[in-house]
Amino acid sequence: MTSKKTGYLLGVVAGAGIVTAAMAGVGMRMPSAQAETPQMIRASTAPIFAPPPGAPLSFADIFQQVSPAVVSINVTSKVDASALRRQIPGLPFDIVPRQAPGGEDDEEGAPSNGKGQPRLPTQQSAGSGFFISSDGYIVTNNHVVENAETIKVVLKDERELDAVVVGRDEGTDLAVIKVKGDNFTFVNFENSAKPRVGDWVIAVGNPFGLGGTATAGIISAYGRDIGETFVDYIQIDAPINRGNSGGPTFDIYGRVIGVNTAIFSPTGGSVGIGFAIPADVADATTKQLIAGGKISRGYIGASIQNFTSEMAEAQGTPGQKGAIVADLVPGGPSQRAGLQPGDVVTSVNGVTVKTSSELTREVAKAHAGDSLRLNVLRDGKAKTIEVRSGTRPSEQQLAANDNRGGEDGAGADQGAGQPKSPVVLGLALAPLDDANRRRIGVEANIKGAMVTSVDQSSDAATKGLRKDDIIVRAGDRDVALASDVAAAVDAAKKAGRPSILMGVRRSGRTIFLPIKVSG
Structure with missing residues (x-):
């Protein structure tokens, strides 16, 4: 009975030709009309597995095609001691101090430069990257190389080359480095054919310093906002880990559709939620970095936040979306144009904005001196304000401005002789x-x-x-x-x-x- 049932199940899954072979294999007697023929022999030797419709049988050909363009990036840098235990997605391990050979320690045991001055500790970190031209330009993440003193690039054939930074952009977390040489295998960004959610992707990189590692999965979603201002990320489930940062995400034609940048993980390892910078953003940014070494973005001098549904109800405009102006830079473009705190920006140059990130991205597309037409709601009434764009300061300058102001002191309690506060x-x-x-x-x-x-x-x-x-x-x-x-x-x-x-x-x-x- 068991044998008959086994043969039947194989037939359902694999087809009638395999049923015959399976039945014969478990000792069932073949009817005379079903005597073996050459056709039946051919059927019995057919593969008993097949990929689902649309899936490749193997990623081997794709990997063989693109892997020579993918590199491992090893970085040596000096860091402040307070940052020694920080972890970022591009690093294979926790940062640990490493004393240079021949160094002396001071009385406290800290490394010294021999002149009584403490020497900053060094760290070794690793990431990934890929060639985008035959003459040695490589794309990676900014956080992989931002503090680098030396950069070593390891190719698939195990050659090790020195690299220099061409340009970095903190806003998108992208960087371009370059090695000397020519005739490098390179890959191209795909800006026109956009894979669909559910389409296959392949991630190649240097996880945990292992180098030349390929993983496969699908596109899980587009337009993910993970707190970075200028990027709507692609979410993928192809496993990426520490050290994959800066590596490429390929479609099944070997075209770069993203740059692996971050993971969501409570453990520090892959849990199947990774994020890649879309190819169109990466392509435009890296071209600007190669041409001029830095990125210039529009700026209106306003602090903004999401206009939430609860805010909309509080203002008597339920369902309204946009970005609410919280603060203005004194003398900045927005203040000069007449924008006010509490204004809700709903579009920029005719492009609807539903969040503060969308507003920032639309403004960033402008060049200094460009006119930006902002549609706003002020006290429930629609207004149009023309703002002449400035140039966005660096992220460090903006962070310094955000930290301005007084201290959060405890203050004195209200005195007994003071009037009671309403x-x-x-x-x-x-x-x-x-x-x-x-x-x-x-x-x-x-x-x-x-x-x-x-x-x-x-x-x-x-x-x-x-x-x-x-x-x-x-x-x-x-x-x-x-x-x-x-x-x-x-x-x-x-x-x-x-x-x-x-x-x-x-x-x-x-x-x-x-x-x-x-x-």
């Missing part, structure tokens, strides 16, 4: 006087009501408000006094809105938060 939505508010300005480092031109305490059971506390925050805007009005906040809350309640949008200034920056007005 409480609005769980926020005890006080005037922003000169003494408090000096204490918490608020600029002289900022007006608002200062938070002196927060009811921890309130929605304001849930949203993260805290003592010494400054309420600079509530609903559709600027705030100068606590009474302005109370009046705005009353107006929101009368309008039947579930929450009110508040502009909150902290450490030199303003953000907007929707605070519930009931419940």
